[in-house]
Each structure stands twice: as structure tokens, then as C-alpha cells.
Amino acid sequence: MTFKGKTHVVGDHIDTDAIIPARFLVTADTAELGKNCFEGLEEGWVKRVTPGDILVAGENFGCGSSREHAPLAIIGAGMPVVLAKSYARIFYRNAFNMGLLLLELGDDIARIKDGDELEIDVAAGKIANLTSGETIGFNPVPKFMMDMLSGGGLVEYVKRKVEQ
């Protein structure tokens, strides 16, 4: 699993109301949610995104409500992977269930700036910052979560279990 794209950096404690405000929770459609991604942070935030871009956040990303619309909005906006210092736990589960990959970088997150070009090799556990020339590691994704993600998310997992 590899990703290449330009980064968009947001801050610490970005909550799910910032990712997708409650007034947009009248739909479960990924593309529709994506149009309003980060509307609670800044009006029109999503306009800066080109599909394949990489979201970079600080500490406790995705805190607040349990709304699965939050990872869906990020996917819908065209960002397939998030890098952060740390994540809120409900958001962490939701993201993997929805097929959004989250990588936890700890303090190394400071080595990535807004607009940097990154190349991520998940299996090798390496991020190449093409802008700065640095190579950055990340905490391994628990095998349990990676299996879930590569198996198509939780819906597919339960489907197989129900069929058995």
C-alpha cells in the first residue's frame, strides 16, 4: 500500500464538528459529505484539496462525537490517508471501519509542513518527505486493524462472518 500526494496541515484537537458540522449530517452519502469537509474549521476549506492529497493533523485528531460521517467526509473530499500525532479513539475505529488509513507519527509530525510532497510506503513503515528530503517512520498499525482495512472494512468482515 503506497500513497503519494501533497499535504494539508490542520491543528491539535480538531473535533468532529470541525470536520463535518452537525447541520450537514442529514445525508449518509460520502461524496455529498466530502463537499463540506472541514466546513466547521473554515468556510470553503475543501476547495484546496486535489484527490490523493494527504491530511496532516496534530494531537487527538477526531475528538468529539461518534459520527462516522467524519471519516466519510475526509474520504469524500479525496484524502485516502491521514497522518497525525495521535487520534481520538472512536474516530480511530471508525476510520479503519470505513477504509480510511490513519498513521500515528507522535512528535515526528512536526517534520511535515503544509504543502510538502510525501510518498508513503505502509508496508515498509516509511514516509519520504520529497520536499525536505527527510525520511520519517511511524508507529506500526495493529495487525488486527490492518487486516480489517485490507479485507475491505468492517462491513465485508461481518458479511463473511454472517455467510459462514
Place this chain on the structure above:
Amino acid sequence: MRQTLAQKILQRHTDQPITADGQIVQCRVSLVLANDITAPLAIKSIRGMGVKKVFDKDKVALVCDHFTPNKDIDSAEQVKVVRDFAREMDITHYYEGGNVGVEHAILPEYGLVGPGDIIVGADSHTCTYGGLGAFATGLGSTDVAAAMALGETWFKVPETIRVNFTGKLPEHVGGKDLILFTIGQTGVAGALYKALEFGGEVIDDLSVEARMTMANMAIEAGGKVGLFAADEKTLEYCRAHGRDGDEPIAADPGAAYWKEMTFDVSSFSPQIACPHLPDNVKPVEEVSDVRVDQVVLGSCTNGRISDLREAAAIIRGRKVAKGVRFIVIPASPGAYSMALDEGLLRIFLDAGAIISPPTCGPCLGGHMGILAGGERCLATTNRNFKGRMGSLKSEVYLANPAVAAATAVTGFITHPGKL
């Protein structure tokens, strides 16, 4: 092994021996919950899973409380999806209309949750039931869909932070102040992935409703659950709400905690969480010059009958300040009905308050009291994130019900003792 409350409850619901924190265990659940915002996604996932029926139609609760009474066509369509699903699956505990209230207020009142249970809900404030001694936590819609299908889910056994409260609570200081103070100490990520377990003499004396107020906001410290031992008070509450056969449950003395904190509450003031994070907490004296446009009394945190009584006692015989909107939202039909019988609604109406039907309403910026740019609200709710109650340029302060009533009277954030 001497067990924390989290370990003890999880062990009752799994056949895998729990030997350490951090272990991943598969647990049977007692109740699975979703609401009008999260259930439609869960239903979509259940269809995708090819599931034809839920694991137990008596152990699923669907509560249409967030945007109800439906605020617009889109929210009406979402409730319709939930209603049709409830009919198709013959769900026993479906709530909409006259029996609906804020989910975390009604489930305890209807006797659906109790000590030792595991409850998962597609709502982050599911942790409220920790006040009854239940391991209760929020999950996303698809995790909840899986739990509805299989009757089980996975948990990482959390490390526990034990918080002890000693001393004597001053007047006008209660559960809301204890939890706001705690969040101010830990920070919004201080209990990330952890269980919070509350105890000490102050907690022993605290009402069950106040314990639920505290458990409710464990998530605001990043916590997975906020746990209280189930004691005689808990059992009395459960019996009064139609439950039978519950038993006390508590952590073992000498259980291993990740961290322990002890606070003497004797000199506490009412606590205020200032914009824009719940950990930006100050004693009321430090923010008493802040003017407000709106006051909201309600929510899964502080919309119960004890909260309405506390606020009514302050505002009785007084008037809401000119230019301030005081919105009172009983969190459940039960609280509404008792407030009517006890004359509390009369007190609020005479003071000039607006009384709303039970709903989550403005707490999450849904409806029934949205803020314009530059407006400021003091609320008994649980989150003051930027834009949470409306415009990105509005502000929310969090406080207890007595402070809310006093603030409605003066138009400035006010210590109830100063009236």
C-alpha cells in the same frame, strides 16, 4: 488479579481470561443503541453486511432525538429510514414522538441499562451509563451495525485513571463542576483510550443523576468510559425505574491503576468551561463579567429532573434579563411530566423562559436555539467547540444548572450565591 471496574465488567462478558490492560477481547453486549443521525448509516452498513435480522430485537434501542421533532425534510427522511427499519426488524425499543427524549436520559429512566452491563451506542455520550456502573461507550455506526448483527464487539481492555474526591461539596457545586474540574486537570486528551473511574466520599454521597452527568463527559477528557461503582443508591434508582435483580459492583481494593488523582472539593466554586474546548475551565468568579445572549438548560448532561429542580430553585420569583433568551429543554418525557406536576414549568414560564420539547436540539447546533455570529451562550451541555451551537463566530460556555439560571437572571455569567 485484583480488578478495576473496567476489567471486572468486561470479564463478565467474555470467555477469554483478562490478564492485562491492552489485551483485545471479544465481548457480548447487553444493549446496542443508535439515534436519528447515526442509525441511517448503521442501517446502510447492516444491508451491506447482508444481515436479515438483528441479534436480539429486545436488545437494540433506536432513539430519534437529535433533530426531532423533525426540523426539515432531510431530517424527516432520516427518521423515516429508522422507523421503517424498526418495523421491519420488529425492534421493541423504538422511540419517536411522545415517548422520545434525549437517548441517554430516557434509557436509564426506562430501565434499559444497569450495573454490570456493556452498552455500545453510535453516540459518543453513551458513556453516560457508567454512572450506573455499566461499561458503556460510543462507537461509530458501522461498529454498532456489527454489534446489532452479531451481539458482540471487540474492546482493548483500557488502562484506568482513578479519580478520588474528598471533603465536603459547597453549595451550588455538583457533579457538573466535578467533571469540568477533572477535564480541566487532565486536558481533552488526558484520558485518551483510558477508563476513568470515580470514587471517594464525595461520590458516595452524590445522587445517581449527578453521577450520570459526570460519566457523560468522560469522553470530553478523551476517555473510553467513565465508571462509578454500583452501590445501594444505584440499586434503588434501578428498582424505581422498573428493574429487578441488579447487584452491586465495584473495583477490587488494591486494583492496579495507570494513574490516581485525589481532589479535595471543600473550597470548590462552580466551574465554567470557556470557549472553545471543554478543558478551558475556570472558577465562575474569573468569568463573571462575561455577557450572554442565550442560556440553554438541558441535554444528556444536565436535562434531568434534578437539574430542572436545581435551576428552578434559583430562578423562582425572578425574571430572565432583558435581551436574554433562556431555553429550557427537559431531557425526557418523564422529566417534563415531573416538572409539570411540581410546578417547575410554571416557575420557568413566569420568569420568561422558553420551554422546548425534549430534544438534543441546540446542543449540537441542530435546531431550537442556533447562535448567530458574535452571539454568546452559557449552556449546561457538554461541548463548546468552535461553531458547535451555530455560527463559527459564536461562543459557548459550559456550566451547571444553578449557574445557568443565575446567568439567565443577570445576563452575565453569575455565581448563584451572588443573586
